[in-house]
Amino acid sequence: MSLYNAYLALSGAVDADITRDERMSHRTSYRIGGPAAMLAVCHTISALQRVIEVLTSQDVDWVVVGKGSNLLVADEGFDGCVIVLGRDFSHVEASSEAATVCAGAAVPLSKVVQTAAKASLTGLEFACGIPGTLGGAISMDAGTRREWIGHRVESLVVLRPGTGLMRRLGSEVEWGYRWCGLGPSDIVLEATLALAHGERAAIDAQMEALFSRRRSTQPMGKPSCGSVFRNPAGAKGAARLVEDCGLKGYAVGGAQVSKVHANFIVNNGSATAADVLAVMRTMHDRVREATGVDLQPEVKFLGSAS
Structure with a gap:
C-alpha cells in the first residue's frame, strides 16, 4: 500500500480537498476517534471517480462518510482514506407539481425534511430529528420501527466503482429494517423521493410532535x-x-x-x-x-x- 503515492497523485490535481491525519473525532457525532491517514472531500463526480481510481491503484483502503452520526472510529484511527462528498452533492429542490424532493447525498436529512415541509409535501415527517446526511440515511434505510426512508425512494443516482454511474429505481432495490440491497461498494450520489401533497399546518404539527417526543425520550x-x-x-x-x-x-x-x-x-x-x-x-x-x-x-x- 502506498498512501504517500496516492497523496502525491491527488494533491492539487483534482477538485477535491486532500488532507493528511484528519482527526475523526471532529467528524463524528460521538466526538470520538483517532486520525484518518487521509481525507478527501470530493466536490464533483469526476473528482470522486479519480480519487477512488488512484486509491484502488495504490491499494489504499477507503470509505465514504457523511456526518458520522452512526459511526464509531477506533482510537487508533483508520489507516486509509475517508471520502466525504462536497459541493456538487449538496443541492436540494422540491417539485410541488411532481410531489418529489430531489437532493444530493451530502445534504443533511433535516434539510431534506424541511424542504419537503416548506413545499407542503408530506411523507417525510417520520424523519424529523434523525441526524446525518441523505446518502447515509438511504444506505442504512434510516427511519423508525414502522417507517423507513427506502419506502419513499423513487430513484437513485449511484456510483459503482469499476462500473460507473447508474440510475436505479427505488422499486429495483430491496429495502429492509436498517439495510438496503445496494451493492457493498455502491455510493449514493443523489436521490429523488416520492411524496404526496399535504397541508403545511398539519405537516408542521406532526413534525413538532415527533421532535418533542424525541427531545423527551432521547439524550x-x-x-x-x-x-x-x-x-x-x-x-x-x-x-x-x-x-x-x-x-x-x-x-x-x-x-x-x-x-x-x-x-x-x-x-x-x-x-x-x-x-x-x-x-x-x-x-x-x-x-x-x-x-x-x-x-x-x-x-x-x-x-x-x-
Whole structure:
C-alpha cells in the first residue's frame, strides 16, 4: 500500500480537498476517534471517480462518510482514506407539481425534511430529528420501527466503482429494517423521493410532535451515535431489553448507557472508542444471558473498533 503515492497523485490535481491525519473525532457525532491517514472531500463526480481510481491503484483502503452520526472510529484511527462528498452533492429542490424532493447525498436529512415541509409535501415527517446526511440515511434505510426512508425512494443516482454511474429505481432495490440491497461498494450520489401533497399546518404539527417526543425520550445534550443496537424481532425493543437488565446509567470510563434511553451510549466528555465497545459488550452479553436475544449493532465501526 502506498498512501504517500496516492497523496502525491491527488494533491492539487483534482477538485477535491486532500488532507493528511484528519482527526475523526471532529467528524463524528460521538466526538470520538483517532486520525484518518487521509481525507478527501470530493466536490464533483469526476473528482470522486479519480480519487477512488488512484486509491484502488495504490491499494489504499477507503470509505465514504457523511456526518458520522452512526459511526464509531477506533482510537487508533483508520489507516486509509475517508471520502466525504462536497459541493456538487449538496443541492436540494422540491417539485410541488411532481410531489418529489430531489437532493444530493451530502445534504443533511433535516434539510431534506424541511424542504419537503416548506413545499407542503408530506411523507417525510417520520424523519424529523434523525441526524446525518441523505446518502447515509438511504444506505442504512434510516427511519423508525414502522417507517423507513427506502419506502419513499423513487430513484437513485449511484456510483459503482469499476462500473460507473447508474440510475436505479427505488422499486429495483430491496429495502429492509436498517439495510438496503445496494451493492457493498455502491455510493449514493443523489436521490429523488416520492411524496404526496399535504397541508403545511398539519405537516408542521406532526413534525413538532415527533421532535418533542424525541427531545423527551432521547439524550439530546450529549454526544452519541443514536441507537446502538437494532431492534430485534418481538414485542420488546433493544432499549427495553437493556433497561430490563438494569443497565441504565452503566458506565465504563467516559461512556455511559443513557439514563434517558437505554439503547443510547453517551460520551460524557472523555469517552474513548474502547470505552464505548466495553459498554456495548456488557449490554449485548447481559441481554443474551437474560433473554437469549443476540442484539446486533446498528452503529458502524471504522478502524479496529469492532
